[in-house]
Amino acid sequence: MGKFINPFTDYGFKKIFGQEVSKELLIEFLNDLLEGERVITDLTFLNNEQLPIYPEERIAIYDIFCTTDTGEKIIVEMQNRSQVYFKERALYYLSHAIVRQGVKGESWKFDIKAVYGVFFINFLLDENHKLRTDVILTDRETGKLFSDKLRQIFIALPLFNKTETECETDFERWIFVLNNMETLNRMPFKAQKAVFEKLEEIVDVHSLSEEDRVRYENSVNAYRDYLATIDYAAKKGSEEGFEEGFEKGIEKGIEKGIEKGIEKGIEKGIEKGIEKGIEKGRREEKFETARNLKSLGMTSEQIMQVTGLSLTEIESL
Incomplete structure (x- = not known):
């Protein structure tokens, strides 16, 4: 067994990004992902199992479901295998999070908060072969943003092939570490970004309790x-x-x-x-x-x- 946990496992992914003690890691990653767009100062984890509004609806289960200090909802998932309707599934999850913001009563006038979906995928999304695919709602003719209430970001991990020394941005450093974590003997980039010291503590296999191991x-x-x-x-x-x-x-x-x-x-x-x-x-x-x-x-x-x-x-x- 390696020195650090495997982030592609269900336990490993949630250990890194889905618990209160490591909340700082998720905040830092999201800020590096959305650099130049916005800054998240705090977030709260929500129940990742969203019960249906009507009994006949399909239940929605996310890896990580959280809300920011300003009310935006963020879904973060690690998907290891391709699915026939994976894009539609991702859209369904985000739509579900939007619909559940509805409030009964005449006083509510569709004042919804933005919903973000961040999907780590361990396969290729389509024939475009892009590391990062950002999906937004725009006017087809002008390309102008139509609404900022729905945003999908797909990160195709197999397409990242930079070495440690070739990583230039904090986003690239995150992807390098996630892609190579289980085989690393030391945690890189601690000099460039302090959060990687915290990450090293969280993912050290030897620091796990017997139950967690x-x-x-x-x-x-x-x-x-x-x-x-x-x-x-x-x-x-x-x-x-x-x-x-x-x-x-x-x-x-x-x-x-x-x-x-x-x-x-x-x-x-x-x-x-x-x-x-x-x-x-x-x-x-x-x-x-x-x-x-x-x-x-x-x-x-x-x-x-x-x-x-x-x-x-x-x-x-």
């Missing part, structure tokens, strides 16, 4: 199980897809000509076959991950959030 190890095991399941599903899906695609590619290629047809057919068939195989493998991986998380005591709602499976599918396992 057990919780952390369980969280690490769940994370490793997830990675192993992903690798297995991708490998199995690729192998099955390769065989199926290879056969179809040859058949189609021969029809168009021995030399040119085989070359082109194999290429296209393999590509489609691998895609089909991976898709099948991912479906199997979802159920395997759900079983692992269920064995660790996670609720059906939490498993539904992680895997994207329906409540019926999860409860049938």
